[in-house]
Amino acid sequence: MVHVKTTINGQPAEFLVPAYLSLLDTIREVVGLTGAKEGCLDGNCGACTVILNGRIVDSCLVLGAEANGGEITTVEGLATPDALHPLQQAFLEEAALQCGICTPGFLVSAAALLKREPKANEQRIRHWLAGNLCRCTGYDKIVRAVIKAEDMSSQLSKSKAKVAAKPTAKSSASPKASSVRSSGRSGSGRK
Amino acid sequence: MVATFEPKKTYKVIGTRPIRHDGYDKVTGRALYGADLKLPGQVWGAVLRSPYAHANITRMDTSEAEKYPGVLAVVTAKDMPKAESKMVDLGEGTVNEKHEVDRIMASDKIVFRGQPVAAVAAVDRNTAEEAVKLIRVEYQPLQPVLTVEEAMAKGAPIILPDLVGDDLGEKVKKTNMAKHFRHEFGDVEKGFSQAKHIVERTFKMSMTHQGYIEPHNAVAMWDEDNRLRIWTGTQGAFAVRKQMAGILKLDESRVKVTPMEIGGGFGGKIPVYLEPIAALLSKKCRRPVKLVMERKAVFESTGPAPGGTLRVKVGVDASGKITAAASDMKLEAGGFPGSAVGAAAMCIYSPYNIPNTTIDGWDIVVNKPKSAPYRAPGAPQAHFAMESVIDELCEKGGWDPIDFRLKNSAKEGTRRGDGVKFGSIGNVDVLKAASRSPHWKSVLNKDTTDGKKRGRGIASGYWFNIGLKSAVTLSANNDGTVSLVEGSTDIGGSRASIAMQAAEVLGIPALDVRPTVADTEGVAYNDVTGGSRTTYATGFAAYEAAIKMVEELKARAARIWNQDPSDILFKDGVFSAKKDSELRLNFKELSKKLGETGGPVTVTGSVDLSTGGGAYGAHIVDVEVDTETGKVEILRYTIVQDVGKAIHPSYVEGQMQGGVVQGIGWALNEEYFMTKEGTMANSSFLDYRMPTTLDLPKIETVIVEVFNPGHPFGVRGVGEVPIAPPIAAIGNALHDALGVRLVETPFKPGRIMEALEAQSKAAAVKPKR
Numbered sequence: 021m022v023h024v025k026t027t028i029n030g031q032p033a034e035f036l037v038p039a040y041l042s043l044l045d046t047i048r049e050v051v052g053l054t055g056a057k058e059g060c061l062d063g064n065c066g067a068c069t070v071i072l073n074g075r076i077v078d079s080c081l082v083l084g085a086e087a088n089g090g091e092i093t094t095v096e097g098l099a100t101p102d103a104l105h106p107l108q109q110a111f112l113e114e115a116a117l118q119c120g121i122c123t124p125g126f127l128v129s130a131a132a133l134l135k136r137e138p139k140a141n142e143q144r145i146r147h148w149l150a151g152n153l154c155r156c157t158g159y160d161k162i163v164r165a166v167i168k169a170e171d172m173s174s175q176l177s178k179s180k181a182k183v184a185a186k187p188t189a190k191s192s193a194s195p196k197a198s199s200v201r202s203s204g205r206s207g208s209g210r211k
Numbered sequence: 212m213v214a215t216f217e218p219k220k221t222y223k224v225i226g227t228r229p230i231r232h233d234g235y236d237k238v239t240g241r242a243l244y245g246a247d248l249k250l251p252g253q254v255w256g257a258v259l260r261s262p263y264a265h266a267n268i269t270r271m272d273t274s275e276a277e278k279y280p281g282v283l284a285v286v287t288a289k290d291m292p293k294a295e296s297k298m299v300d301l302g303e304g305t306v307n308e309k310h311e312v313d314r315i316m317a318s319d320k321i322v323f324r325g326q327p328v329a330a331v332a333a334v335d336r337n338t339a340e341e342a343v344k345l346i347r348v349e350y351q352p353l354q355p356v357l358t359v360e361e362a363m364a365k366g367a368p369i370i371l372p373d374l375v376g377d378d379l380g381e382k383v384k385k386t387n388m389a390k391h392f393r394h395e396f397g398d399v400e401k402g403f404s405q406a407k408h409i410v411e412r413t414f415k416m417s418m419t420h421q422g423y424i425e426p427h428n429a430v431a432m433w434d435e436d437n438r439l440r441i442w443t444g445t446q447g448a449f450a451v452r453k454q455m456a457g458i459l460k461l462d463e464s465r466v467k468v469t470p471m472e473i474g475g476g477f478g479g480k481i482p483v484y485l486e487p488i489a490a491l492l493s494k495k496c497r498r499p500v501k502l503v504m505e506r507k508a509v510f511e512s513t514g515p516a517p518g519g520t521l522r523v524k525v526g527v528d529a530s531g532k533i534t535a536a537a538s539d540m541k542l543e544a545g546g547f548p549g550s551a552v553g554a555a556a557m558c559i560y561s562p563y564n565i566p567n568t569t570i571d572g573w574d575i576v577v578n579k580p581k582s583a584p585y586r587a588p589g590a591p592q593a594h595f596a597m598e599s600v601i602d603e604l605c606e607k608g609g610w611d612p613i614d615f616r617l618k619n620s621a622k623e624g625t626r627r628g629d630g631v632k633f634g635s636i637g638n639v640d641v642l643k644a645a646s647r648s649p650h651w652k653s654v655l656n657k658d659t660t661d662g663k664k665r666g667r668g669i670a671s672g673y674w675f676n677i678g679l680k681s682a683v684t685l686s687a688n689n690d691g692t693v694s695l696v697e698g699s700t701d702i703g704g705s706r707a708s709i710a711m712q713a714a715e716v717l718g719i720p721a722l723d724v725r726p727t728v729a730d731t732e733g734v735a736y737n738d739v740t741g742g743s744r745t746t747y748a749t750g751f752a753a754y755e756a757a758i759k760m761v762e763e764l765k766a767r768a769a770r771i772w773n774q775d776p777s778d779i780l781f782k783d784g785v786f787s788a789k790k791d792s793e794l795r796l797n798f799k800e801l802s803k804k805l806g807e808t809g810g811p812v813t814v815t816g817s818v819d820l821s822t823g824g825g826a827y828g829a830h831i832v833d834v835e836v837d838t839e840t841g842k843v844e845i846l847r848y849t850i851v852q853d854v855g856k857a858i859h860p861s862y863v864e865g866q867m868q869g870g871v872v873q874g875i876g877w878a879l880n881e882e883y884f885m886t887k888e889g890t891m892a893n894s895s896f897l898d899y900r901m902p903t904t905l906d907l908p909k910i911e912t913v914i915v916e917v918f919n920p921g922h923p924f925g926v927r928g929v930g931e932v933p934i935a936p937p938i939a940a941i942g943n944a945l946h947d948a949l950g951v952r953l954v955e956t957p958f959k960p961g962r963i964m965e966a967l968e969a970q971s972k973a974a975a976v977k978p979k980r
């Protein structure tokens with residue numbers, strides 16, 4: 021058993037995991053968050069995507085033990101108690117999910133993209149999301165939803181900036197403002 | 212873009228795009244899919260699968276696994292109830308009971324690689340996976356039979372010794388041919404003699420997989436009272452109940468099935484795979500047992516669409532009228548009988564009115580996974596063959612492909628290839644809408660500077676859609692909302708499309724109807740989510756229930772106002788008294804008064820519909836081919852489809868787009884690549900190459916609405932039609948680009964390069980004059 025101290029969706033977490041256990045099974049079985057899904061266990065579907073230390077990873081290819089000292093964001097960490105993430109809202113409005121099994125992975129991947137490149141164009145979005153498989157939608161509505169979320173976020177930050185300009189307003193920086201360091205996932209071979 | 216033909220009617224809820232009721236759970240990760248369930252005391256199972264495609268099991272020893280620390284139960288075929296070689300109905304037509312049991316767990320013979328032979332339950336997943344490797348199985352390998360040609364060859368190894376084939380009604384023994392049927396109308400000989408142009412071609416197709424992202428899963432608890440509970444991602448809880456009862460020899464009432472959220476199915480999650488195994492393990496250890504299938508096993512042992520060989524011959528007279536068509540289709544059933552060839556025969560000629568036709572269909576057993584329904588089963592194969600031949604005939608005769616299809620179009624009253632006469636159908640409307648579409652009207656720029664070649668293709672497709680049984684319960688809440696309980700698994704937004712139909716009748720907002728998908732004890736019988744029936748049939752049941760609720764509420768209003776119920780009017784969500792215009796209550800206001808007027812209101816609607824209203828699509832595609840590498844790019848794609856009535860247009864478009872993209876994968880990349888030993892060499896998502904975001908353009912949709920008289924709102928099934936035309940449409944576009952006719956799927960780069968080489972060799976031998 022390996023002793024792991026980590027932060028999950030902003031909350032500190034501490035647990036023991038068997039050394040062989042993947043980060044995906046750690047999150048699902050040990051931590052008990054089942055938003056990240058198992059689709060293939062070999063890094064080729066993206067259903068298990070989470071953000072680890074600012075970088076999107078297929079959590080089935082990472083060991084739970086590697087989360088020690090790190091910071092993890094899963095789909096459960098995208099919304100605040102008061103509001104959905106713009107991506108979540110846009111996915112609902114644009115009908116960007118059918119069965120929904122791929123949705124957590126797409127949302128997490130796209131959230132990392134938007135943080136890094138808030139105005140990514142369609143081609144860039146398609147490139148970034150190529151490691152996430154969806155068998156239901158044909159991707160059209162997913163890509164449209166990401167574009168819509170970009171617009172929603174930029175309007176949101178404009179209105180926040182207005183609030184911030186007032187002397188009494190606090191900084192509106194997100195507590196989870198970790199930067200994304202890498203552009204793509206490793207090992208998917210889908211380029 | 213919505214083109215409405217009839218009837219012109221405005222709706223308040225239908226045709227709008229509300230947020231789906233289950234949406235919040237699904238974008239927050241809260242929705243519970245089968246693999247997410249964790250019951251108190253739950254343990255994990257693992258399955259041992261055959262490494263051979265064709266073998267006899269000679270010995271099995273499970274003792275090491277049983278002794279392994281943490282193991283709670285081990286099962287083999289010996290633990291399955293004894294099955295006889297007799298035909299039983301497990302809900303999806305009749306099947307041989309022994310075959311069905313052997314498919315779940317092999318007793319004496321292996322007929323496809325990946326067939327289960329034993330299973331283990333243990334304290335955790337890792338322990339179960341380690342323990343299952345300790346089971347020793349000895350096999351006597353046999354020669355695998357991998358194509359329909361091999362299977363039908365004289366002296367071919369016999370895969371199922373007890374199979375009795377049906378050759379046009381005659382019983383055949385010692386065969387791999389499960390069935391040969393024929394549909395025959397008119398006089399094809401005479402028809403071909405009237406033809407000026409005749410094209411005959413043979414097409415070959417590989418198996419393809421549904422490719423749902425969620426692997427199969429099941430949790431089972433078989434208790435001391437001989438009651439079995441199953442939680443699973445399935446397209447039909449009642450279908451699981453029936454299969455479980457049949458396979459495990461239990462009364463259906465002993466089995467309770469809870470459908471979890473489902474991560475895609477496309478037909479592949481109608482048969483049970485893991486459920487009986489989890490049940491047997493649970494029976495042995497009396498703990499809830501969970502099984503989740505590995506992706507490799509999903510490919511190797513669950514329902515692909517059949518591959519096979521299809522021959523089509525069509526004759527056309529000088530005026531451009533089709534005079535005759537003859538076809539034979541030999542489809543791979545997999546290790547046990549039951550390919551989609553029957554449905555293929557229902558689809559193949561459906562876009563056309565052809566006076567003289569024959570269809571011969573063969574269901575052939577081969578050493579590959581047992582095929583399962585895959586979105587419009589049989590239609591993509593049939594239309595690939597037929598629509599390619601039609602394209603070639605149009606080229607020969609110099610006819611515009613849409614004009615030709617319009618001239619020969621099937622209409623109400625036309626006889627389908629299997630003899631059924633069409634009711635109201637929308638093929639003509641679809642073709643006309645296609646000809647008016649911006650895509651068809653645009654000119655494809657074929658000038659490329661980099662040596663790439665471009666082409667445009669079009670193809671038609673049909674699916675008959677089914678109706679069958681559904682039941683819905685509605686209960687009025689005193690805040691003016693309504694609870695809706697249904698039994699149709701929601702695989703892509705059907706909670707919304709069903710609730711919207713009830714809301715339309717009740718005159719309340721879509722989101723004021725709260726839908727729940729119930730388990731097999733929470734709602735009356737429902738057939739599977741399949742055959743594009745859910746929005747149509749379960750929506751119809753919701754409509755019926757809502758009508759009954761309105762009647763009941765009228766009676767309540769009558770009681771309050773001291774009027775006769777027949778004097779109560781209901782319009783636009785408001786109840787009023789005919790004789791006193793002062794007396795008015797809207798749905799919400801009346802709901803508050805149910806307690807004082809006789810108590811709760813709950814009503815049920817149920818339907819059993821013989822058809823679903825067949826529907827057509829016409830697809831237009833532009834492709835670009837790199838002639839150096841053979842890689843094909845989809846530049847533009849437009850789907851034109853008759854949907855009857857789009858209840859929630861966003862999810863209708865989504866079905867159309869999703870179906871097409873599966874068809875694009877089928878056309879360009881996807882195949883079961885088999886080694887000669889019968890192993891699928893590409894059993895991962897890396898090598899079984901499904902389309903990604905990068906492979907596709909935006910997909911344009913044109914919704915055509917030709918009212919289906921068999922449904923109160925005119926709904927037709929939507930989900931399956933869109934996978935029927937893409938393979939042919941892309942093949943036709945490739946022909947336009949390259950001048951070569953591709954007759955084998957997938958149109959992968961190597962195959963395109965071979966076709967181009969053959970073309971240039973032929974040109975060298977026979978220089979063009």
Ligand code: FES
Binds near residue numbers: 059079
């Ligand atoms: S489960 Fe991790 S990429 Fe598929």
Ligand code: FES
Binds near residue numbers: 117118154155475
């Ligand atoms: S919505 Fe089903 S896989 Fe994407």
